[in-house]
Amino acid sequence: DAKTTQPNSMESNEEEPVHLPCNHSTISGTDYIHWYRQLPSQGPEYVIHGLTSNVNNRMASLAIAEDRKSSTLILHRATLRDAAVYYCILRGGDYGGSQGNLIFGKGTKLSVKP
């Protein structure tokens, strides 16, 4: 069972920032927050992950609430190539165990308008 809640779909305009929300109210202290995206007919692609602090990389930023019960993936300037399904997933921190598996929910389908 997915332990996160995301909107089914969102729309954005090209070159504008996009904020993709995710709720994970039952997160445990050792759960990492992972984001992946999947373009049509392609394998999922890692975007970013974090534990407690906000994180930035070349693709996106991840803002994590202080209580860790929600997070937001931020795409600073959406492009047409960012149109994809975005998945927010909790990944346990155990070493080699089943809690470290990624269980995908339905994600958020992001549409980007030119």
Next chain:
Amino acid sequence: DSGVTQTPKHLITATGQRVTLRCSPRSGDLSVYWYQQSLDQGLQFLIQYYNGEERAKGNILERFSAQQFPDLHSELNLSSLELGDSALYFCASSAPTGGYGYTFGSGTRLTVV
């Protein structure tokens, strides 16, 4: 190239047949995961291996089996194939802790006719 190699990319076979899908993980990753994605369906976790040992099972049918070899490559065996087994099968690898991301392969598209 993500570093995870899946072969073949496409496979067409008849009902009742058996096929083997192969996955080579990214260098250094000990964990391999298999996922199934049917048309317009979500990604279903099938099975996880860590350093040759099965660690977790998801929605994997009894007709399906997998193994991970000493060189860490993995194979997913699908037998007595049915039309409903037609799907994309993805392999991913990762270090086995939450602090690392998964790297997915480009998938094998299986069509059962």
